[in-house]
Amino acid sequence: MQTVTYTQIPGLPEPKRGKVRDIYDLGDNLLIVATDRISAFDVVLPNGIPDKGRVLTQLSLYWFDRTRHLVPNHLISAESDAIAEAVAAAGGQVDAHVREMLDGRSMLVVKAKPYPIECVVRGYLAGSLWKEYVRAGGREKPVTLHGIALPAGLRESDRLEEPIFTPATKAEVGHDENISLEQAVQIVGEVARELARLSVQIYRFARDEAAQKGIIIADTKFEFGEKDGRILLIDEVLTPDSSRFWAVDDYAPGRAQPSFDKQYVRDWLESTGWDKTPPAPELPPDVVQKTSEKYREAYRRITGREL
Numbered sequence: 001m002q003t004v005t006y007t008q009i010p011g012l013p014e015p016k017r018g019k020v021r022d023i024y025d026l027g028d029n030l031l032i033v034a035t036d037r038i039s040a041f042d043v044v045l046p047n048g049i050p051d052k053g054r055v056l057t058q059l060s061l062y063w064f065d066r067t068r069h070l071v072p073n074h075l076i077s078a079e080s081d082a083i084a085e086a087v088a089a090a091g092g093q094v095d096a097h098v099r100e101m102l103d104g105r106s107m108l109v110v111k112a113k114p115y116p117i118e119c120v121v122r123g124y125l126a127g128s129l130w131k132e133y134v135r136a137g138g139r140e141k142p143v144t145l146h147g148i149a150l151p152a153g154l155r156e157s158d159r160l161e162e163p164i165f166t167p168a169t170k171a172e173v174g175h176d177e178n179i180s181l182e183q184a185v186q187i188v189g190e191v192a193r194e195l196a197r198l199s200v201q202i203y204r205f206a207r208d209e210a211a212q213k214g215i216i217i218a219d220t221k222f223e224f225g226e227k228d229g230r231i232l233l234i235d236e237v238l239t240p241d242s243s244r245f246w247a248v249d250d251y252a253p254g255r256a257q258p259s260f261d262k263q264y265v266r267d268w269l270e271s272t273g274w275d276k277t278p279p280a281p282e283l284p285p286d287v288v289q290k291t292s293e294k295y296r297e298a299y300r301r302i303t304g305r306e307l
């Protein structure tokens with residue numbers, strides 16, 4: 001099956017390449033292209049995953065549409081013609097090959113001024129916050145982490161009484177660091193309180209909708225930007241790359257949950273004894289294929305549509 005793991009558009013400057021996405025600066029707008037690259041343990045793997053980029057983009061589009069009553073977002077268009085036009089206007093050459101490369105995986109968006117914090121919302125106790133909870137002694141006594149009071153005796157992956165806003169710094173290198181709302185206010189100003197309110201509201205809405213469709217969105221990360229004095233929801237939203245997705249059927253607190261999308265990849269990598277430093281080993285075809293199917297399944301469950 002064909003994958004797109006690297007993009008280039010003749011006539012345009014090199015994009016900014018993240019682990020997964022290639023971002024082209026078109027002046028007032030950006031073109032965000034989700035490739036089929038996949039990372040595990042923070043390392044980009046040599047294989048692409050068929051359909052992964054399209055799933056990420058189509059899920060973002062789905063949620064941008066479903067949440068526009070809560071917050072305006074950066075989307076201008078994901079239509080092939082509109083994208084081709086914008087790329088051409090910025091000096092890029094769009095032939096049939098480039099169109100095919102971009103199709104279904106690209107979003108033309110308004111370039112905003114990103115607020116330099118990650119707006120993380122958690123509905124379940126997992127990942128870095130679970131680690132901090134254990135370290136602080138939460139299994140024996142109530143603890144306060146980054147200004148948030150948590151009861152004693154929660155288990156790993158337990159559902160929290162109420163979703164919590166646990167922002168993080170945007171680290172240029174290394175890992176993002178969890179911070180309190182008050183620290184977020186120090187970084188971006190009073191607007192942090194509004195970002196917190198919006199983040200929790202969007203998360204609640206999506207969590208409730210996804211849960212009815214068999215997917216637990218355990219936590220998620222939003223980014224916001226400012227444009228003409230307005231707050232816009234930017235980046236990708238409520239995708240398996242920006243969130244923890246768990247299958248409702250397999251959910252059992254008291255342990256780490258299998259990842260809806262990346263579990264085959266993680267299990268296989270663990271089985272090889274790879275030391276988690278680059279380069280990562282090449283995934284076998286059945287792991288690639290099963291993982292591709294998990295992304296399509298996530299899309300199918302949430303949207304009710306086939307990719």
Ligand SMILES: Nc1ncnc2c1ncn2[C@@H]1O[C@H](COP(=O)(O)OP(=O)(O)OP(=O)(O)O)[C@@H](O)[C@H]1O
Binds near residue numbers: 030109111112
């Ligand atoms: N509408 C927008 N306006 C301005 N910047 C945006 C917009 N949407 C997304 N961005 C920015 O684009 C960048 C996306 O980068 P991307 O997530 O692909 O890579 P990264 O964050 O550098 O690395 P990683 O792959 O580890 O996440 C983010 O910094 C995000 O803030």
Ligand SMILES: [Mg+2]
Binds near residue numbers: 018
């Ligand atoms: Mg990113």
